[in-house]
Amino acid sequence: MRQELICITCPMGCRLVAERTGEGELVVSGNRCPRGAAYAREELFAPKRTVTATCRVSRPCAGDRSCAAAETASQALDAPRRVPVRTSAAFPKDRVPELLARLYELEVELPVERGAVVLADALGTGIDVLATRSLK
Amino acid sequence: MKEMRFDSAVIGGGAAGMAAALELAARGLSCAVIEREGHLGGILMQCVHNGFGLIEFNEELSGPEFAERFEEKVRKTAITPFVGTTVIEIENEGAEKVLSCVSAGLGVVRIRAKAVVLAMGCRERNRGNIRIPGSRPAGVYTAGLAQRLVNIEGYVPGKDVVIIGSGDIGLIMARRMSWVGCKVHAVVEILPYPSGLTRNIVQCLNDFGIPLYLSHLTTNIYGKDRVEGVEITPIENGALMTEKAFKIPCDTVLLSVGLVPENELSKTAGVEINPMTNGPIVDSSLMTSVPGIFACGNVLHVHDLVDFVVEEARRAGAFAAEWLSGKRPAKEVRVKAGPNVRYVNQSRVDPSRDNKLYLRTLIVKNDALLEVKLNNKVVRQAKKSHVQPSEMISLTLGPAELEAALQVPDSVLEISIQ
Structure with missing residues (x-):
């Protein structure tokens, strides 16, 4: 079995060739650094991707202000309606659609700090999803 | 006031x-x-x-x-x-x-x-800048505008998308639109090679099975009120192959055609x-x-x-x-973009200190040679394993290369790539 891959670990984009020997061992060539060999192994057996997405935000109704007023404020030009998030580590590629569906259901209550966990142990993978922006 | x-x-x-x-x-x-x-x-x-x-x-x-x-x-x-x-x-x-x-x-x-x-x-350059023929329906966005709508405002601008231009913003948006539930039908690039990074081709297009049409020009945008499709024409040997043109139905066109x-x-x-x-x-x-x-x-x-x-x-x-x-600066030397160099970010260097320069090439080449000449004398040569217009090249020149300019009035520094 011979498979060609392009390494996405860094912007160099090495063209890798992965071949399985008679003994079932995987031999990688074309990589300019050890990360390339590790990438090929992972990409062939358990591909992963860092996932970035955005979640809906909900602004709490402030004490004396009515919810309608809060709603108007959230529609102001400078009030982002989504908070950006990313996985804390590369996530199993085949489960990305499932993860995204879960993230799109979420509503993140403001304020939120950059680095806050918006979804812990996502889909039981042990990987957290973190906010990447602070929003008030 | x-x-x-x-x-x-x-x-x-x-x-x-x-x-x-x-x-x-x-x-x-x-x-x-x-x-x-x-x-x-x-x-x-x-x-x-x-x-x-x-x-x-x-x-x-x-x-x-x-x-x-x-x-x-x-x-x-x-x-x-x-x-x-x-x-x-x-x-x-x-x-x-x-x-x-x-x-x-x-x-x-x-x-x-x-x-x-x-x-x-x-x-961003827009439709007017690249003069795509056709009607003027809604649904034509620059990639960066679509990015803002999706990522900050929370609006998805369409369902069936064609992206024109293969710059990194276009590629990143191909993945984003796929991840928010759209179908990206094609990325169309006029040049014979992609403008974005290889890793973005892999993780933004190949991961989603999005076809990349290199050496193809968008020759028409159809639709009355809303975009209904685009016409794509292959380019062979510099000529448009009009008989090989084909139509891709879509409701949204994103432009990633330069900044x-x-x-x-x-x-x-x-x-x-x-x-x-x-x-x-x-x-x-x-x-x-x-x-x-x-x-x-x-x-x-x-x-x-x-x-x-x-x-x-x-x-x-x-x-x-x-x-x-x-x-x-006591003295400055004029910088000239020589053969195969599109531009150098600054027009002068100071021979008394280190100068960090950024430049872009006009060519795509493996094993290229970057050459710096001061008053027609080579002062620096550097091998580049791969150069292409979309990848900026950086270079630092200091007194070691430039001090000869102190004796010569109106010195010229020329940077070229072969």
């Missing part, structure tokens, strides 16, 4: 503006940062994908994370940020620059500063523009043709990575501070 006075003013609060302002503040100068959006960070705030900061922080961050790290540094200094404030004109008044600004909070304000750093970034430095404001101050970069012509200290006005980041020339923007902006801030302290 309200007037305020600072040693320095930076126009634009994105990565470049913040990095330049931090250098000015670090040298004890008062500094205003004027930002038209309601917060600092600039375009990074809508770039929610990761891959930023590999050089600057040795980490892969998303755009907002990168921006907020800088914003936190800014907030710890005496820098005065004016957000939600737009500069509408720059005037020269004696030794001062006067910036006429408008903001919802302050009304009309005049900010006076002895030095100004331009850091307004760039804007142009945003210099309308610079022109109000009389800043001279380089037609190759559409950015100001700058000397060895990144100063424009108007003394006291400096430029850095994407308003100077369009960069590949924010890390390079920050590096250049730091120098612009430091040079502006030096200029304010009265320091001037």
